[in-house]
Amino acid sequence: MxxxxxxxxxxxxxxxxxxxxxxxVIMPPKPSQKTINLGVKYSPEFACFPLKVIMGxxxxxxxxxxxxxxTSGGHGPCRAGYYEQVHRRILAEEGYQVDxxxxxxxxxxxxxxxxxxxxxxxxxxxxxxAHVLGLIYYMTKKLDALExxxxxIRPYEVKKGDTTKVWEKIQVLFxxxxxxxxxxxxxxxxxxxxxGILQMTVPEERKIRIxxxxxxxxxxxSSINMKMExxxxxxxxxxxxAQYLSQWIEYNAIPKSIxxxxxxxxxxxxxxxxxxxxxxxxxxxxGHIVDYAERGFDGVxxxxxxxxxxxxxxxxxxxxxxxxxxxxVLTLSxxxxxxxxxxxxxxxxxxxxxxxxxxxxxx
Amino acid sequence: MxxxxxxxxxxxxxxxxxxxxxxGEVHYSTYIRTNGQPLEAVKKGMKDLHASLPxxxxxxxxxxxxxGRQLIGVMVGADVVKNEITAHATATAHVVPDVRxxxxxxxxxxxxxxxxxxxxxxxxxxxxxxxxxxxxxxHQSERLGIPIEEFGAMxxxxxxxxxIAGRCTVFAESDMIAKQQFGFSKSExxxxxxxxxxxxxxxxxxxxxxxxxxxxxxxGVAANIGIKTAFEKEINHEVIIPKHHDIMGAIGSAxxxxxxxxxxxxxxxxxxxGATDLAFEPSAFECxxxxxxxxxxxxxxxxxxxxxxxxxxxxWANNL
Numbered sequence: 001m002x003x004x005x006x007x008x009x010x011x012x013x014x015x016x017x018x019x020x021x022x023x024x025v026i027m028p029p030k031p032s033q034k035t036i037n038l039g040v041k042y043s044p045e046f047a048c049f050p051l052k053v054i055m056g057x058x059x060x061x062x063x064x065x066x067x068x069x070x071t072s073g074g075h076g077p078c079r080a081g082y083y084e085q086v087h088r089r090i091l092a093e094e095g096y097q098v099d100x101x102x103x104x105x106x107x108x109x110x111x112x113x114x115x116x117x118x119x120x121x122x123x124x125x126x127x128x129x130a131h132v133l134g135l136i137y138y139m140t141k142k143l144d145a146l147e148x149x150x151x152x153i154r155p156y157e158v159k160k161g162d163t164t165k166v167w168e169k170i171q172v173l174f175x176x177x178x179x180x181x182x183x184x185x186x187x188x189x190x191x192x193x194x195x196g197i198l199q200m201t202v203p204e205e206r207k208i209r210i211x212x213x214x215x216x217x218x219x220x221x222s223s224i225n226m227k228m229e230x231x232x233x234x235x236x237x238x239x240x241x242a243q244y245l246s247q248w249i250e251y252n253a254i255p256k257s258i259x260x261x262x263x264x265x266x267x268x269x270x271x272x273x274x275x276x277x278x279x280x281x282x283x284x285x286x287g288h289i290v291d292y293a294e295r296g297f298d299g300v301x302x303x304x305x306x307x308x309x310x311x312x313x314x315x316x317x318x319x320x321x322x323x324x325x326x327x328x329v330l331t332l333s334x335x336x337x338x339x340x341x342x343x344x345x346x347x348x349x350x351x352x353x354x355x356x357x358x359x360x361x362x363x
Numbered sequence: 364m365x366x367x368x369x370x371x372x373x374x375x376x377x378x379x380x381x382x383x384x385x386x387g388e389v390h391y392s393t394y395i396r397t398n399g400q401p402l403e404a405v406k407k408g409m410k411d412l413h414a415s416l417p418x419x420x421x422x423x424x425x426x427x428x429x430x431g432r433q434l435i436g437v438m439v440g441a442d443v444v445k446n447e448i449t450a451h452a453t454a455t456a457h458v459v460p461d462v463r464x465x466x467x468x469x470x471x472x473x474x475x476x477x478x479x480x481x482x483x484x485x486x487x488x489x490x491x492x493x494x495x496x497x498x499x500x501x502h503q504s505e506r507l508g509i510p511i512e513e514f515g516a517m518x519x520x521x522x523x524x525x526x527i528a529g530r531c532t533v534f535a536e537s538d539m540i541a542k543q544q545f546g547f548s549k550s551e552x553x554x555x556x557x558x559x560x561x562x563x564x565x566x567x568x569x570x571x572x573x574x575x576x577x578x579x580x581x582x583g584v585a586a587n588i589g590i591k592t593a594f595e596k597e598i599n600h601e602v603i604i605p606k607h608h609d610i611m612g613a614i615g616s617a618x619x620x621x622x623x624x625x626x627x628x629x630x631x632x633x634x635x636x637g638a639t640d641l642a643f644e645p646s647a648f649e650c651x652x653x654x655x656x657x658x659x660x661x662x663x664x665x666x667x668x669x670x671x672x673x674x675x676x677x678x679w680a681n682n683l
Contacts, residue, residue: 032654161681227675319571328485341430342472346488349448353483360482 001122002026004061005070006054009220010147012171013140013245018070020132020178021124026066028057031223035060036336042090049305049335050217051083053224058087062096070120073104078279078310107255138180140246142187146170149194151240154233155208158198164230166193208354211292213242213285214303215311218334220245225303226340228347232301235351240297242266242288243281266291273317280310286317293325298354300327301347306335328353365417368424368624369633370617371405371439372450372610373397373431376470376497377583378404379613380412382422387457387618391415392610394583401431402438406640409439413636424624424631426450426616430471437662437670438643440634443620448474448486450615455579456481457618458605463575466594466602467611468564468584470497475568487568495564497584499532503539503556507549511587514553518589521554523547529559557589561597576600581608643669650674 004026005014011027018025029035031053039056058069073081084102091098101120106113121129147167154163170190177183210232218225220243229239251263263284270287277283289300302318304311315331322329330350332343367382367390378401381392393411397404426443427436428450436444455465456478465476473495477485489495504511525547528534539552547555565574578600584590585608594602607614624631634641644663649656659679662670671679 029654033656034654159681161677164677223675230677316571322485342488345430345446345448346486348446349483349486352446352449353486356482357484360480 002065002067003070004028004058004064004066004068006217007031007057007221007223008217009245010140010143010171012175013136013143014070016139016175016178017132017136018120020135021120021129022122023120026061026064028061028066031057031221036224040336042094044086046307047086048079048308049224050215051079051086052336053217053221054083055087055090058091058098059094062091062098066098068099068101068119070101070103073102080280105252135178135180135183137246137249139174139177139183140249142183143171143174144244144246146187146190146194147244148240151229151233152238153194153197153199154230155236155238156199156202158200160234162197163194163233166190166197169193208237208299208351209240209297210237210354211240211242211288211297211300212303213288213292213300215281215285215305215308216243216248218303218305219243225334226343228301228303231344231347232351235348237298237351240292242284269294273321274314278310278313280308282310282314285311285314286321289318289321289327289329290325293321293327297327298357299350300329301350302329302331303334304331306333328357365420366423367416367420368617368621369412369422369426369439370450370613370615370620371408371425371427371429371435371441372447372612372616373401373405373427373429373435374447374469374471374612375430377609378408378429378431379610380405380408381607381610381613381617382412382416383614383617383621385621387614387621389607389610389614392607392613394609402434402643402645405431405435405438409636422631422633424617424620425633426618426620426623428612428616432616433670433672434645434660434662438634438641439638440632441620442629442631442633443616443623445616445619447612448476448488449483450612450619451581452476452478452483452486452615453618454607454611454615455581455605457614458607458611459577459579459603462577462579462603464578466564466578466580467582468495468497468580468590469582470501472496473564473568473582475564475572477572477574485572487570487572489564489567495560495567497582499535499560500556500584500587500590502532503536503553506536506539507553509549509553515557515586515588515590515592517550518554518557519550519592521548521551523551524558525551525555527552527555527559529563535559554589554593557587557593558596561590561593565597574598578602580604581611583609585609641665647673650679652676652678 003018003023007028015025035056038059039052043052043055084100088100101116150163150167157163173186173189177186212219232239247262250261266287267283269290270283273286274283292300318329370381372379377394378397379394382390391412393408395404395408424442425439427441428445428447432444451467455462462478467474474488504514525542528538580602585604646661647658650659655675657674660673674680
């Protein structure tokens with residue numbers, strides 16, 4: 001069956017997974033103005049921005065012949081849990097008959113999970129499935145390791161844009177890899193490419209590190225968040241994201257009682273501020289801010305879709321955390337606006353604030 | 364021979380040009396309404412400035428700020444191109460060294476800046492909505508047929524309080540019409556509007572922030588005594604309005620240019636006063652390289668491309 005999925009972050013991972021299980025993959029195009037226009041046109045006006053963009057991606061995918069769409073469900077009381085229902089209806093109204101496979105944590109609803117797995121499994125044996133999942137996890141780890149370097153190198157590149165180009169090349173390198181050995185080779189080549197980037201030497205005490213937290217889609221998908229990582233990099237700051245795919249897999253693939261992953265630790269750190277699960281990534285958001293403060297980061301950029309309820313809650317708690325932990329936080333609402341001058345002004349001023357804090361003056 | 368630093372603030376409603384000396388003293392300033400023509404406004408400002416300066420003046424540095432900072436920066440050859448928040452804070456800290464809270468209300472946006480020990484520690488900016496900005500007042504003054512310059516003084520003549528919803532200009536307007544029909548006077552309505560604007564501003568931008576004195580109020584709207592009074596009533600404290608309240612952004616960028624030149628020891632990129640007469644041709648085209656179809660801004664001087672921006676992927680901006 002022809003399968004597609006929402007476009008988010010390093011999509012070659014999903015593509016690879018489905019291809020290795022013998023499916024034909026319809027790669028949705030990277031969200032562009034056209035995607036957004038499509039999504040906005042067919043989605044309810046009040047819906048959150050990720051729903052609209054994903055709607056656009058789906059429309060582009062079914063246009064190319066996708067028959068099945070794979071997505072994840074939502075955690076707790078957040079609208080993301082109903083995305084699939086809304087998307088399904090809109091697609092049906094537009095005359096597209098598509099199946100949805102919604103993956104929720106297998107520990108919550110094992111029956112549905114198993115049914116979904118059986119569909120994805122196709123003719124492959126369970127042994128093969130296990131093998132493929134292992135490989136994909138391995139590849140995600142490798143890619144994340146390289147991306148973290150990309151985020152550290154970018155601010156010091158001599159020629160603007162070099163690091164981003166290398167990162168795009170790296171993702172292409174991983175595309176044909178289907179064995180551990182080939183992935184190792186792609187990793188090696190990627191590492192060499194990264195090492196080859198001409199860098200300025202900046203003394204340690206002048207380096208600035210910024211964490212990006214918030215709702216997973218606007219954090220992970222650069223094409224809709226004004227390329228926040230690149231923007232910060234170009235303004236001279238190292239970046240770390242709260243979400244990486246490998247962490248997401250680790251968190252979701254291990255039962256809670258024996259889960260000692262990074263994400264569990266983060267959730268614990270956020271507990272003094274948001275003790276209960278209010279949906280979305282609000283708990284992670286506050287937890288990550290605490291974590292970044294403890295690790296000595298200089299500041300945090302908090303991204304949220306305009307009108308996102310869980311993130312509105314975390315936003316109102318941010319000033320308190322910011323004060324108690326002594327870390328500046330800038331919240332930016334993401335919506336379909338294309339005029340970025342304003343957000344740029346804020347991000348620039350935010351970095352001035354951080355530099356000024358160090359120099360003990362306005363800079 | 365006099366050494367001066369220039370600061371240019373190109374905003375949505377006005378373009379300001381100032382010249383300061385080594386001590387930060389303002390020697391010349393101009394505030395010109397752009398009327399949708401920011402480039403022309405800056406050209407005029409630069410000409411006026413040049414005409415009013417003695418001939419032995421040397422420009423040591425230039426800074427630009429405001430939403431048009433990039434383009435103007437290219438045109439004049441700016442040494443520093445900075446965002447408005449940093450520029451405003453710099454100027455205010457220079458005039459009121461112990462300032463803790465800055466209220467800035469401009470034509471199309473408003474900001475709050477929190478300082479501690481002359482450092483910016485927090486800020487917020489409102490742009491999604493016109494309710495807390497000068498444009499809102501402009502619009503209402505037109506509706507009421509009262510020139511904006513007289514707006515503030517009229518508010519002070521009010522005898523009664525009128526509460527007007529300030530959350531949204533649409534609500535405010537229907538509320539205003541209703542109150543007019545109830546028989547409230549123009550000055551009372553205006554006072555109600557001023558208070559609504561301030562309430563909206565404090566709720567929106569001051570949310571979650573500790574507002575501590577000294578308070579400084581600046582931006583074009585600070586000329587409005589009605590708003591100043593409304594601020595003082597809302598926060599229950601005196602509000603300082605600096606002498607050059609409407610050109611603080613420009614002053615700040617001039618100071619930043621001065622600091623930059625001093626610290627780096629470099630010489631200015633200033634193209635000279637004649638530069639604005641050069642045939643800079645800004646144009647925009649749709650890239651079409653991918654489905655983003657970015658609107659790319661291109662600035663040419665004598666058929667030579669001097670600056671490009673607006674492309675999301677950087678294929679134009681990075682390859683100049």
